[in-house]
Amino acid sequence: xxxxxxxxxxxxxxxxxxxxxxxxxxxxxxxxxxxxxxxxxxxxxxxxxxxxxxxxxxxxxxxxxxxxxxxxxxxxxxxxxxxxxxxxxxxxxxxxxxxxxxxx
Amino acid sequence: xxxxxxxxxxxxxxxxxxxxxxxxxxxxxxxxxxxxxxxxxxxxxxxxxxxxxxxxxxxxxxxxxxxxxxxxxxxxxxxxxxxxxxxxxxxxxxxxxxxxxxxxxxxxxxxxxxxxxxxxxxxxxxxxxxxxxxxxxxxxxxxxxxxxxxxxxxxxxxxxxxxxxxxxxxxxxxxxxxxxxxxxxxxxxxxxxxxxxxxxxxxxxxxxxxxxxxxxxxxxxxxxxxxxxxxxxxxxxxxxxxxxxxxxxxxxxxxxxxxxxxxxxxxxxxxxxxxxxxxxxxxxxxxxxxxxxxxxxxxxxxxxxxxxxxxxxxxxxxxxxxxxxxxxxxxxxxxxxxxxxxxxxxxxxxxxxxxxxxxxxxxxxxxxxxxxxxxxxxxxxxxxxxxxxxxxxxxxxxxxxxxxxxxxxxxxxxxxxxxxxxxxxxxxxxxxxxxxxxxxxxxxxxxxxxxxxxxxxxxxxxxxxxxxxxxxx
Ligand code: FES
Numbered sequence: 001x002x003x004x005x006x007x008x009x010x011x012x013x014x015x016x017x018x019x020x021x022x023x024x025x026x027x028x029x030x031x032x033x034x035x036x037x038x039x040x041x042x043x044x045x046x047x048x049x050x051x052x053x054x055x056x057x058x059x060x061x062x063x064x065x066x067x068x069x070x071x072x073x074x075x076x077x078x079x080x081x082x083x084x085x086x087x088x089x090x091x092x093x094x095x096x097x098x099x100x101x102x103x104x
Numbered sequence: 105x106x107x108x109x110x111x112x113x114x115x116x117x118x119x120x121x122x123x124x125x126x127x128x129x130x131x132x133x134x135x136x137x138x139x140x141x142x143x144x145x146x147x148x149x150x151x152x153x154x155x156x157x158x159x160x161x162x163x164x165x166x167x168x169x170x171x172x173x174x175x176x177x178x179x180x181x182x183x184x185x186x187x188x189x190x191x192x193x194x195x196x197x198x199x200x201x202x203x204x205x206x207x208x209x210x211x212x213x214x215x216x217x218x219x220x221x222x223x224x225x226x227x228x229x230x231x232x233x234x235x236x237x238x239x240x241x242x243x244x245x246x247x248x249x250x251x252x253x254x255x256x257x258x259x260x261x262x263x264x265x266x267x268x269x270x271x272x273x274x275x276x277x278x279x280x281x282x283x284x285x286x287x288x289x290x291x292x293x294x295x296x297x298x299x300x301x302x303x304x305x306x307x308x309x310x311x312x313x314x315x316x317x318x319x320x321x322x323x324x325x326x327x328x329x330x331x332x333x334x335x336x337x338x339x340x341x342x343x344x345x346x347x348x349x350x351x352x353x354x355x356x357x358x359x360x361x362x363x364x365x366x367x368x369x370x371x372x373x374x375x376x377x378x379x380x381x382x383x384x385x386x387x388x389x390x391x392x393x394x395x396x397x398x399x400x401x402x403x404x405x406x407x408x409x410x411x412x413x414x415x416x417x418x419x420x421x422x423x424x425x426x427x428x429x430x431x432x433x434x435x436x437x438x439x440x441x442x443x444x445x446x447x448x449x450x451x452x453x454x455x456x457x458x459x460x461x462x463x464x465x466x467x468x469x470x471x472x473x474x475x476x477x478x479x480x481x482x483x484x485x486x487x488x489x490x491x492x493x494x495x496x497x498x499x500x501x502x503x504x505x506x507x508x509x510x511x512x513x514x515x516x517x518x519x520x521x522x523x524x525x526x527x528x529x530x531x532x533x534x535x536x537x538x539x540x541x542x543x544x545x546x547x548x549x550x551x552x553x554x555x556x557x558x559x560x561x562x563x564x565x566x567x568x569x570x571x572x573x574x575x576x577x
Contacts, residue, residue, distance in 0.1 A: 002380040006264045007290040019155035036153035041262035050247040056495035062247045066254025069235050071526035080216045087213035
């Protein structure tokens with residue numbers, strides 16, 4: 001196994017409370033995470049590392065700074081463009097479109 | 105739009121801001137604490153959201169109990185208003201000694217219909233913290249290359265490990281807690297590469313040991329991380345760094361090389377290591393954009409200049425924490441307390457003034473042992489990305505600089521577009537400045553100067569002005 005992964009609660013020394021699932025749609029595909037996760041957290045928890053392309057050379061982009069500074073992680077949430085995935089919490093039923101999908 | 109007067113307004117809810125709020129309250133002031141995120145704690149005490157609250161979150165934290173105590177105190181104190189989701193986008197300073205107007209959007213990050221508010225404080229304390237500086241190398245923009253702070257945020261705030269086989273590289277003691285967090289989030293850390301060599305580390309950390317004895321809590325914090333590394337047999341290599349990352353769609357391996365004292369790679373020392381993620385942090389830069397908009401004086405390194413009471417060059421404006429120099433949590437807590445007490449018109453405790461001075465000396469050691477060396481400019485190739493937002497390469501910037509002899513950062517920025525993307529040069533600014541100054545372009549303009557501190561949507565701006573008009577009779 002490679003890439004990002006969410007630590008399953010039963011193995012977690014931090015013992016997080018079970019907040020229940022959250023389901024979002026990303027480019028038509030439904031992805032689930034946990035209530036309280038950021039959109040980037042849900043994507044990465046599902047193994048996704050990139051969801052955007054750089055403007056000139058089309059290089060893949062995902063999370064880089066993780067703290068809202070670099071704007072690498074932008075995506076569209078419920079028709080609002082340019083939302084930082086690392087900063088925005090996933091809401092139940094959020095409809096996400098990534099630039100990767102809209103470019104194709 | 106609501107306008108609200110207050111005595112002390114604190115911007116930033118990390119260790120420095122929380123400490124400032126607590127001290128200002130103790131001094132009898134009425135306090136407003138603005139935090140952009142939806143929880144207090146900042147990057148240092150980044151934690152799980154209330155709904156996933158961990159029973160044992162202290163395993164990822166230093167001074168966790170202190171955080172909880174202060175958070176509770178601030179919540180329970182009727183003199184303190186904590187505003188979460190508060191994004192400060194502009195500060196106006198009217199002439200003639202009137203209170204400055206701090207414009208804030210309150211709501212989810214990058215939301216479209218946030219609530220505009222304006223605060224009119226007697227004093228402002230900036231505690232906006234720092235961000236990491238990552239130096240460019242071939243492949244540094246591949247997915248799978250993260251800042252060390254991203255690895256921390258995902259581990260502490262999400263319980264997501266950025267990879268399974270992770271290398272941590274860069275400079276400074278702040279790499280060590282990243283190792284601990286990664287291990288406790290289920291990742292294997294295959295090593296730590298520290299750019300500074302043993303000689304320099306010894307000079308920074310082993311000279312005048314009696315001074316370090318005073319920073320016992322710091323030593324305890326770092327000692328804990330070191331024990332964890334030894335326990336998990338994580339190799340620590342000094343004088344070594346990542347000079348390239350390889351892969352198609354994401355990182356598959358990195359090239360490590362030994363560095364000389366100037367951080368130039370030593371020929372013949374390169375080797376490839378397989379990884380699925382690498383966390384890189386070469387240092388920190390202060391997040392000064394708001395402090396700059398009100399005119400605070402900064403030093404040659406871009407840190408805000410403060411006096412012994414944490415006062416800036418601007419009347420009734422204070423700064424605390426990483427804005428004034430990179431020194432870690434203990435320094436941030438001490439500076440916050442001094443700023444808060446002074447802003448409330450009281451005397452800070454003598455013991456905390458002493459603590460600040462001790463931890464300032466620690467910050468100097470940090471610079472001696474780990475400060476960025478100019479040899480990094482030999483890592484990037486001409487085709488290496490410099491500005492991630494606008495896809496500008498190191499080679500393009502050097503060429504344009506040489507060809508146009510463009511004087512001044514701004515005209516050069518317009519020609520190359522470096523630093524003009526959505527991040528407004530936050531990520532590449534320092535690196536661009538250093539490359540340009542070595543091309544003979546010395547520009548006093550710091551890339552941190554921006555009229556609007558965070559992106560605001562046009563609709564939100566329009567809403568602000570129309571509601572203002574309605575209020576005017
Ligand atoms: S990862 Fe940098 S802004 Fe989200």
